[in-house]
Amino acid sequence: MGEIRNFKSGNQDEPPPHGVMPRRLAAIIVGDIASYSRLMQVDEEGTHVRVKRIERDLIQPSIVEHHGSLVKTTGDGFIAIFDSPVEAVRCSIVIQQNLVGRNASLPKDTRIEYRIGVNLGDVIVEPDDVYGDGVNIASRIEGIAEPGQVYISGAIYEQIKHKVVCGYESLGDRKVKNITDPVRVYRVLPDADAVGKTRGRRENVLLVLLSITVMMIAAGVLWYLLAQPGRVGQQAAAPAVSPVASPSPEPSPREAAVQTPQPSPSLASSPPPAPVSSPSATPLREPELIAIRGGSFAMGSNDDPTERPVHQVTVKPFSIGKYPVTVQEWNECAAAKECGFAAIGNDDAPVTNVSWTDAQQYVAYLAKATKRAYRLPSEAEWEYAARGGTSTKYWWGDKLQPGMAGCKDCGAAASEQPVKVGSFKPNPFGLHDMGGGVDQWVEDCWHKTYQGAPTDGSAWSGGDCSSHVLRSGSWKNDSRYVRPSNRDGYDTNVRYPTHGFRVALSP
Template sequence: MTPRRLAAIVAGDICGYSHLMQLDEEGTHARVKRIQRDLIEPSIAEHHGRLVKTTGDGFFAIFDSPVEAVRCGVVIQQNLTGRNASLPRDHRIEFRIGVNLGDVIIEADDIYGDGVNIASRLESIAEPGQVFISGGIYEQIKHKLVCGYESLGDRKVKNITDPIRVYRVLPDPAAFNRARKRRESILIFLLSLLLLAIAGGALWYLLPQPLGRVRNQALTRLSPDVSQALPGRQSAPPAPARHDAARQDRLPVLATPVLQQPPSQQAAAPVAPPQPAPAVQEPEMNTLRGGTFMMGSNEDSSEKPVHHVTIKPFAISRYPISVREWNECAAAKACAFLATGKGDAPVTNVSWSDSKQFAGWLAGVTHKPYRLPTEAEWEFAARGGTQTRYWWGDDLRPDMANCKGCTDVAALEQAPRIGSFKPNPFGLYDMGGTVDQWVEDCWHKNYGGAPTDGSAWTESDCGSHVIRSGSWKNDPRYVRPANRDSYDTSVRYPTHGFRIALSP
């Protein structure tokens, strides 16, 4: 019997592939192959999926978890956004991605069934750079990802009998609220126009007509008994003063210009006392006196050459920034999303740009020069005054760091609380494992030409930044103080967090 299984199917396809091939056949082919090798295949593997096949300009993959399937699609799209940022629009390689949950027939090198066809149809109606998901996927993931979702309603697609409920994934969790507020603003604007039109019609009815005529028209609408009982009904026309009163009663009050008095004649308006800024609980900081150390190692080409670096005194947060600390920034509308999870867990799914927003917000509300640490400062702090492979020695020891294979604790979807493992000699926790940590520096493939004074190595428009520490999902080699990696500047990833530094 042919094996079947319920799976989350991801279908991806390049937009305008034929046009790209016409512009530069060999170059486009090479770029597509590189994206498949360096981005799509590793992302699928990282999210526990299986690449079923590639189609020249697309791919199909299956996942046991709908959460991981959508997360993989978002990561691919965000990475491609970073890669395309510096390219002319007609040279950009952009994917459409569709994700569906369905029962599929599995063969060695292909998958079949309506579930696959629906994923393919979702991909075909998706916009460039977007991830579209089916209603079945949405119901499985709607409370499990830091995302927004925009319902596109039921769509009838080719060769599928029943309409498909379609959702657009909004990787920025604030994006859905912004879209909703934009729609609400449009509705409020239209309602305001309607009210103005009604008010204008009322003014048109009242203003051009003689006041007595308006009054008589109003009185004729009353019952005969009531109109007869009104004073002056059978007598001579009312005095002009009564006309004025009637006018005042029935006409809208128009604003009268007020002549500005000289400052000396104006009454002094009471001035409200300035309100103090809301208190912010600052992260716990450890002050380091600085010094000279040997930065890098010979274990990886990106960590060479080993070189002397002199660090000036600075302070660095004792722990990675927590969910509670991040959400203070989010509550102040200064950070892009509200983080989920326990308050004492490290915040994750944070891009380099997000971490810079937090540091800028904290500096603004405290009037202190908070910032991201430089790469040299981070390694100096992580070593804790040692020059061994790990801060505790050259051999891996159990329960010294939170990484895959470092402890007997089963891998979790979220990192455990900050400070769960021993601090290094500088009293800093989680300087290796727990979460990947952003630093200020742009990514360079090695230390050739790196500054030796501990300053950040940056350029004005670098597309990727250095990330340190490794996470609870990485193996032990990532928790070495010398280990370094990179990630696209504006891309969020579920293991990425950060800590902050403070200049004297």
């Protein structure tokens, strides 16, 4: 976390050499409010206050959290730059999804909705602004975007298509103002289900058009036959034949979503999901649990402001998954149509690309199928279990040891995906991957510190629950994230490639 700042480059007291301008390759976000003039005309002061509040509470923090820099605000919009195209698109999705929540209770004609365009380009950077074709293209893409949507250029798409968990709808090459070459444009579909729904709508339209065409042809043939002399009596004597075969039933949105690879980094290049068996053919595999005796411990640390203050917590007895939920376990839920997508990957690998809402779908499915009160662990339960009765920096001691956890600098070979569950030693409670492997959702809403946190081990549900807590760190993080006290928050409904979870159960 850090303060929002306008982008600065180099020593501002020393101008660049004559003829040399500071340049950099950057992912550029341009956002603009749809129908801003109309909103200002209806309620000038109220609209101004609302826009400034959105900038302060949503747009600026989202840019910082995704490691970007705010270049400037423009009254009815903003420009930001990022080193990472992935983070730029993630930030754009988060902004739009949070605006949906803010607008839900408002009349449609009073909602503040942004159009967002994202492009990758070589730009000229000045202390308080940024220039170049890269910015112009981002601005033009934003201009053709629909309110509430994120549109990206082909340059961004090529960088993120295997990295950001969402769908993409190609809008083809677009000729944009003052840009010589056409620009390939894609619409981002952050909800994986939207991919199937979009495809389902297209298939439905095609079916309707096909049916109309067949009916017109059949009507023409029938008219021709009836119009021929001497044919009327023959037609009357002939057996009646339906001129049009009934089209096959249109797929429902859920069926259309199942037909589409889910979740899909790219509609064009993703492999199909791993096959899943029907619930009738495959018995339910309950996650293996470890019973944890209750007790008291010092929760938190002084290593990071979000982990303070250190406070004493008493946890009641509970059980928790020995491993994170696996691809195979998740896909049983998907096969039962209780979880929103079929996961890809090895059956014994932890499931990833899971939002907090997705994780809740799985525990609800498990509870329904087993008649047991499955849930996500509370943040306090997770840390208590991860420490395994220890009070050191890591559960094995105060120094990092190779081969104890799956992280970027934990001594394991670098990988593009998490290894199978249980690949590393268990902690003293017999739990695997309680640090590294995959980030793990817990029940609690995100709070920036522990000030006011419950001390009885229960989940902290008060406050703003648009974000929830993640624990463990992942194979893509460094060893700082493997500490049992490490904590982070992420948007409740957004999927991300390193996010998974494990289940818990009260006695």
